[in-house]
Amino acid sequence: MRRKESVRLHRHKHISNRHLAERYYYAGEHETVTNIRLTQYNATNLHTRNLRTDETSFRKLADANSINWFQVSGLTDSEAITRMVNEFGMHNLDAKDILTPQHVVKIEEYDKHTLIILNSSYYNANMELNSEHISLLITGNVVISFTESNNPVFEDAYKALESNMLNIRKKGSGLLLAFLLNTIIANLVEAASKVEEMLEDIEETLLDIKNDQGNMGQLIQQHRKEYMIIRKNSQPLKEQFAKLLRTENGLISPDILPIYNDLSDQLLFVIQTTESCREIISSLVDLYISNNDLRMNAIMKRLTIVSTLFIPLTFLAGIWGMNFKIMPELDWRYGYGIAWSLMLLTAIVTWLYMRKKDWF
Template identity: 30%
Template sequence: MIDAYRNTSKKVGMPPGSLIHVGDFNEEDTRISVIDYGSIDVEEPSVETVEDLLKFREKDSITWVCLEGLKNVEITELIGKYFDIHPLVLEDILNTHQRPKFEEYDDYLYIVLKGLSLGEEGVEADEFNVDYEQISILVFNDFVFTFKEWKDELFLPLIQRIRTSTGRIRSLGSDYLTYAILDSIVDQNFVLLDSMDERIDVIEAELLSDPTSNTLVSIQHLKRELINIRRSTSPQRELLSAILRSDHKLIGEKTHIYFRDVFDHVLRISESVDSYRDMLAGLLDIYVSSVSNKMNEVMKILTVFASIFIPLTFIAGIYGMNFEYMPELRWKWSYPILWVVFITLPVVLVTYFKKKKWL
């Protein structure tokens, strides 16, 4: 994720409000999907151009416009033109390396945060890889715009609720829809952390059984991903706090309790990330201890062998000297006796080591 900032150099020297897409994901086509609903009916019209959205302004309903793919800058520029959005907001939407934040304007609200999901490559390779997507939300009185970097099914459960439900989401305004969108994005982090928890359990089992250099690589990989996750999720607490403190006319009293619920989820995620960081630090310590213990076991075996052969080498060294007067060299049973000593001495030493629990 640190490397993601390399593309920001595209904007160097350009005036504020210059619209240029800065991001690592370039969807060739921008998909515009619309769902217009009220308490009675739901409509999902096919929309080809931004001008097609203008007819929904005359309706007494909530219109949710979702744009997936930001490479086509002209579409974002036209939305800004027809809905009177500040150029700096449009610039932030297209620059996908924003810090999560909440901004208030006279007629609309601007929210930006990161959507996190488990990468498909990580699932296939049984590894933990995270995809980071910037999601921008513009909230009007009867319109909500979401700008996403790529096409996926993140909001599909929410769309299904709008289609089938006749309850709260269909009867309340754009602020409740905004809550539901934020809730969908934040809750995705729980799925991600569950996957991380499973991966940590696997690494912990490896550490207790047979740690290898690959285990250390996995721990370091998880630590880097966790740093990036923390960088993306920690500012969400400030974002939700700002929403809860806001007295903007677009945020109704009734929806404050729902935003508090999202805030609680963000706190739980933040606490989980901190606990996983401590767990990974502990796993790294366990790995170092395991490798050290393994080395100690090897050194213990080598020391035992050296201790056994030291006296044997000493005896062999004595009788290997070239002195003329060594009476034992002329004894008839010297050689068999020496072999008895060679065999008995290691047995005695091994028995002694076991008694002392050194083996």
């Protein structure tokens, strides 16, 4: 039954969720079956278990004396996700934002809820840039994370809970949110730095015109697309992040405010790095075009030299190839050798003259 639901939803991928409706579908490309894992912890206990998507009530599973972290991986079961969002006091339109990967990055604050819609960018083992739609819903002592796939995006945050890093188990949901955001922003930092490094490597290659530059144009275009993705995911988040620092719902306590300020600084670093990438890409395009022009000029120069060498030879061959009846050279015994000697001498003199003028 779950497989049929996944296939049926696949047919709705063309739906962009841009119109008002009673029900919204997942509009992305991942076909990951929806899984839900609940982690509950306090100062003394940490417990994790898997939940069914057809649970009677997700809200009733939340423990009032613990921090409850619902990890939802896979958005194909839009009905379960919408029901979960509604149970925790949010609107169907908030579920639409979660189910729409094309949605803009935003941080929406309500009286008792905070909804964060963003995108994470990271390089996989094959050095391919992946971008994943992520949503975070925080209400009281409940934190819900929504990811498109079952990639262990928040594995570091779970390890922090196991090791009780920064006394996270004794803190509220605001510190857990900080760890989740730190994972996402750290991925953006690493991705932006990696793009910058690769662009600098291309620059070193282009600066030496003797290097093979056959596929440099494709690499520049590829990294330009990657830069655009990272910039698209990071710049709006930096603009929206100030809302968290001004929050009045008690999500960020004074003792963890420095952590959020550090996250803001990391976002600023990503923005600065992408701006640096933009400048490098612009200079690389100019350098690549300039190198192509230089190589073309060098080729034309060599062809011109060859043509210049053959111009006097062609002239001599043209004279001796005329059909006049009286041409004394044709009756010379050594005329053939003299002709060859004269042409070789002419070519050598021409070559030495151009060499002396430093034309090549």
